[in-house]
Amino acid sequence: MIISAINQYSKEYLQELQHILIISLLIASFAIIMTGQFFSQYILRPIRQMMLQVKNISSRNLHLRVEEAGSRDELNELASTFNNMLDRLETAFETQNNFVSNASHEFSTPLTAIIGEAELSLSRERTTEDYKRAIKTILEQAERLEHITRSMLQLAQTGFDGKKQEWCLVRTDELLFTVKSIVDRLYPGNQVEIDYSLFPEEDEKLTVNGNFQLLELALSNIVTNAIKYSNNQPVSLALAATHTRIIIIVKDRGIGIPQEDLPYIFSPFFRASNTSDFKGYGIGLPLAMNIVRMHKGEIIVNSIVQQGTEIRVELPR
Numbered sequence: 525m526i527i528s529a530i531n532q533y534s535k536e537y538l539q540e541l542q543h544i545l546i547i548s549l550l551i552a553s554f555a556i557i558m559t560g561q562f563f564s565q566y567i568l569r570p571i572r573q574m575m576l577q578v579k580n581i582s583s584r585n586l587h588l589r590v591e592e593a594g595s596r597d598e599l600n601e602l603a604s605t606f607n608n609m610l611d612r613l614e615t616a617f618e619t620q621n622n623f624v625s626n627a628s629h630e631f632s633t634p635l636t637a638i639i640g641e642a643e644l645s646l647s648r649e650r651t652t653e654d655y656k657r658a659i660k661t662i663l664e665q666a667e668r669l670e671h672i673t674r675s676m677l678q679l680a681q682t683g684f685d686g687k688k689q690e691w692c693l694v695r696t697d698e699l700l701f702t703v704k705s706i707v708d709r710l711y712p713g714n715q716v717e718i719d720y721s722l723f724p725e726e727d728e729k730l731t732v733n734g735n736f737q738l739l740e741l742a743l744s745n746i747v748t749n750a751i752k753y754s755n756n757q758p759v760s761l762a763l764a765a766t767h768t769r770i771i772i773i774v775k776d777r778g779i780g781i782p783q784e785d786l787p788y789i790f791s792p793f794f795r796a797s798n799t800s801d802f803k804g805y806g807i808g809l810p811l812a813m814n815i816v817r818m819h820k821g822e823i824i825v826n827s828i829v830q831q832g833t834e835i836r837v838e839l840p841r
Contacts (some may be wrong), residue, residue, distance in 0.1 A: 536800065570599050578606070586614040634665040641665075693731045694739060696763055696770050697723065703720035704712045704742045704761065711751050721747075729765040734819045740742075742815035745808035746774050746835055752802055754778030754832070767841070769821075772837040781827040789825065798829065812837075 574590055578707040581588050589610060590603045596604040676785040700718055707716055724730060732739075750759045762773040781789060785796040790813045809823075816823050820840050827833040 550710065568762070574599070574603060574606075583609065583617065586610060586617060587801060598632055618631055629668070634669040637665045637670075638662050691735055694734050694736045695730050696732060696772065697730050699736065699739055699743065700761055700763055700772070702740055703747055706740070706744050707747050707751065710748065711756065714751050714756060715758040716747060716751065717758065719760050719773075722762050722764035724763075724765040729841065730763075730769070732770055732819065732841060734839070738818065740816045742812035743774075743837065744813045745771065746837070748810055749804075750774050750776035750778065750833070750835075757779075767839060770839045770841055773834065774837075775832065775834045778830040780829040780833055781825070782829055786825060786827065790823075 571591070577588070577590050589607045593600050597777045604803040611623065630656060641658050641661045645655060650658075704718060707714055744756055747759065747761065755778065757777045759777075760773070760775040762775070764771045764773065777800055781796050783796060787793075788794045789796065790810050791806075792810045795804060795806045815830070816837055816839070821838050824838065826836075
């Protein structure tokens with residue numbers, strides 16, 4: 525005997541369950557897509573806002589900055605890094621603009637004096653003494669122009685990446701002795717004294733990797749400034765070292781630098797407001813800063829008006 529039957533209820537139940545699963549899968553997929561899109565927009569919103577802010581920044585409005593959330597996540601670090609880059613770019617643009625305007629003025633002044641003196645001398649017959657005086661004036665202005673040109677070339681050369689200069693181990697104590705001999709030739713009777721109290725005893729703490737001639741140029745500029753702006757009062761030249769840095773300290777008892785001028789002393793051709801009685805061109809400190817930066821170091825200036833200035837040159841060991 526053969527008996528067969530069809531479970532119609534079970535078949536309909538399975539078909540209904542299949543439809544429910546398919547519909548649930550579609551709804552779940554749609555919900556996942558919408559939820560993912562919502563969260564992606566929510567997560568990427570700060571990045572889009574940062575992109576819009578960055579697109580609005582150009583060379584004409586470098587003062588603008590990207591908003592920082594104040595948190596410690598990666599996006600805030602990215603915004604902070606970008607703002608730091610903008611700070612450097614803004615400083616570079618301002619320095620370039622100041623350099624161009626000041627350089628044109630510094631060049632035009634002696635050239636105008638030379639041309640004017642020559643035209644005045646040739647305008648009519650003059651005595652021998654008048655011609656001597658005119659030639660002396662022209663010579664002084666030509667020497668000034670030559671000094672400015674040489675200083676600007678040195679300033680431009682220190683903008684290299686360091687690959688064109690010869691680098692070796694430099695003993696900073698020998699550097700100090702060389703600078704002392706240079707200023708002795710330039711300013712006989714100066715009162716520059718080397719302070720040995722902070723000298724490190726270990727020889728390995730005296731050496732840095734760099735270019736001896738460039739470091740000599742930077743340090744001699746700083747020391748000659750100390751002599752000039754202190755009216756040849758005592759100047760201390762000290763050397764110290766830590767585990768990671770070598771520190772050269774130049775301290776004078778001169779006129780000091782006003783606090784409002786300190787942020788600009790490393791700008792080319794800038795001179796402090798109290799230096800009108802002293803001859804100078806405002807290139808020595810920018811040149812020294814460029815050289816120290818080439819050696820991955822820094823210059824720290826502390827000054828009090830009418831009490832003196834302390835300049836610290838810190839170089840990595």
